[in-house]
Amino acid sequence: MDLHACECGSFDFDRQHRLELRGNDFVAVYEGVCRRCGLIRHFEFRMAEEIPPPAPAFGDPEPSRIIDPGEFADVGYRMSGSAGLELLNRPKSEHHKYRAAMAYALAAFEEVFKFVPPDQDAIPADAFTSEAGKTRYRNRPGKFRRTLIQMHIDSARRVLANIDMTVPPRD
Secondary structure, X not given: OOOOOOOOOOOOEEEEEEEEEEOOEEEEEEEEEEOOOOOEEEEEEEOOOOOOOOOOOOOOOOOOOOOOHHHHHHHHHHHHHHHHHHHHHOOHHHHHXXXXXXXXXXHHHHHHHXXXXXXXXXXXXXXXXXXXXXXXXXXXXXXXXXXXXXXXXXXXXXXXXXXXXXXXXXX
16 A cells, blocks of 8 residues: 555555455455545455464565565665665664664565575566566666575665664663
């Protein structure tokens, strides 16, 4: 929902959530009014049978069928970039404030990696299904190589380990 803007370009809407049973499937329904233009936004997701992993993880071991690797990469780069800038410009005593953002970036990069077939060195072009993902792939296909994705995962893990070694200030 945060990856797909309203027709007016805004991502901000007042979401209401409900679960519906359709046949043997539970469907999560999100609806709400766009705060900028007033259009109704509507999203539906079939719930997996297994319990999802705890946040910030996104899903099970299989690649997403809703979000493509380009969209996950966008999230990973945005989150790690903004958190990384803050980490560089803040004292170590404040680094714990950016842990959640880095954990979210790591989870996004781990999702990207799920799209790399075991016997290949990169994500195939047909894995990109959204317009944003296709554009990202077309502009920078090298960013979707196994080694580069793994490098981002390892880097995010190192940043998290460094944050975890920093003791937050006492209240």
